[in-house]
Amino acid sequence: xxxxxxxxxxxxxxxxRWWYSALACGASVTLALxxxxxxxxxxxxxxxxxxxxxxxxxxxTAVAVSPVYLESLRTYEYFAGSDSLxxxxxxxxxxxxxxxxxxxxRLKKRVLKVSKLRDTKIxxxxxxxxxxxxxxxxxxxxxxxTAALSQSVGREGDQELIANTGKQLEAEEKRLxxxxxxxxxxxxxxxxxxxxxxxxxxxxxxxxxxxELMRSHADLAEHSDAGLQRRVSELQTQSTALKAxxxxxxxxxxxxxxxxxxxxxDIATTVRERDALRGRMRDLRASVGTRGERLSVIDSGVVxxxxxxxxxxxxxxxxxxxxxxxxxxxxxxxxxxxxLRGRAARFQHVEHERKY
Numbered sequence: 001x002x003x004x005x006x007x008x009x010x011x012x013x014x015x016x017r018w019w020y021s022a023l024a025c026g027a028s029v030t031l032a033l034x035x036x037x038x039x040x041x042x043x044x045x046x047x048x049x050x051x052x053x054x055x056x057x058x059x060x061t062a063v064a065v066s067p068v069y070l071e072s073l074r075t076y077e078y079f080a081g082s083d084s085l086x087x088x089x090x091x092x093x094x095x096x097x098x099x100x101x102x103x104x105x106r107l108k109k110r111v112l113k114v115s116k117l118r119d120t121k122i123x124x125x126x127x128x129x130x131x132x133x134x135x136x137x138x139x140x141x142x143x144x145x146t147a148a149l150s151q152s153v154g155r156e157g158d159q160e161l162i163a164n165t166g167k168q169l170e171a172e173e174k175r176l177x178x179x180x181x182x183x184x185x186x187x188x189x190x191x192x193x194x195x196x197x198x199x200x201x202x203x204x205x206x207x208x209x210x211x212e213l214m215r216s217h218a219d220l221a222e223h224s225d226a227g228l229q230r231r232v233s234e235l236q237t238q239s240t241a242l243k244a245x246x247x248x249x250x251x252x253x254x255x256x257x258x259x260x261x262x263x264x265x266d267i268a269t270t271v272r273e274r275d276a277l278r279g280r281m282r283d284l285r286a287s288v289g290t291r292g293e294r295l296s297v298i299d300s301g302v303v304x305x306x307x308x309x310x311x312x313x314x315x316x317x318x319x320x321x322x323x324x325x326x327x328x329x330x331x332x333x334x335x336x337x338x339x340l341r342g343r344a345a346r347f348q349h350v351e352h353e354r355k356y
Contacts, residue, residue: 028323043132044308047143
């Protein structure tokens with residue numbers, strides 16, 4: 001029957017060989033400390049930016065701070081992590097002088113970290129370099145340039161809106177001038193007044209002819225005369241001609257009046273549109289740089305005192321634990337092998353006694 005596990009023998013075995021674990025742990029801790037001493041220390045400095053929503057005096061147009069809006073603010077991570085901005089920072093702080101052959105993308109990935117804290121309006125920019133002062137200066141520079149870049153983009157957008165509105169306002173002013181000139185040419189030449197005067201004259205003349213025609217008809221009824229008949233015929237012809245002329249002039253007057261009224265309506269509409277564009281232009285000029293989110297550097301960072309890499313305490317503790325566990329497993333395996341050898345020796349001894 002196989003021997004059962006003897007805990008006392010196991011612990012006695014470990015106690016007799018405690019120096020294995022001590023030696024392994026001491027060697028691991030020493031190597032960890034030596035490795036940390038040989039590694040180049042890296043220092044991380046962090047600058048913080050507060051992202052404020054655009055100001056608004058109207059509650060209806062104020063931006064609601066919702067989780068969706070806060071998530072949308074991650075767009076500003078691309079402002080701080082843009083390649084062009086990091087390229088300027090690398091040139092200013094001579095980051096490529098240590099290894100000119102290193103690609104700028106790899107350098108940025110190693111040096112820069114940009115993140116927006118979850119469910120907040122805080123954007124953090126972390127720079128990691130061997131020189132703590134240079135790391136703090138780089139983080140502060142990137143934060144300031146990010147805020148300036150955001151303002152610049154906002155101003156460019158506002159200036160584009162102002163330029164487009166200015167073009168529309170200029171077009172409306174030009175159209176208004178053309179309409180006023182057309183109205184002035186229509187009224188300045190007194191075309192409508194002249195036509196109305198002519199129409200009134202024709203109507204008066206026709207009325208006079210009609211009265212004379214009526215008297216001629218009365219005279220002709222009393223005295224049948226060839227001269228009166230010719231006179232009546234002439235008056236009828238004259239009345240028909242005056243009526244036709246009056247109708248033609250009246251048509252021209254109606255056309256001129258309709259044109260004037262249309263011009264006046266167009267002028268009124270154009271004036272309203274021009275005034276609306278002027279108001280929009282005033283609002284745009286007054287709100288230049290304030291239509292988008294405002295980025296403010298609330299913490300430019302400090303010079304780090306402790307390196308972010310290597311983390312010596314963590315590495316030493318990890319090395320100690322790993323070496324202790326490894327030595328414990330090694331001794332446990334050794335104890336198991338010793339138990340197996342002992343069982344094999346006892347089995348051989350029993351077989352030998354049976355034979356003899």
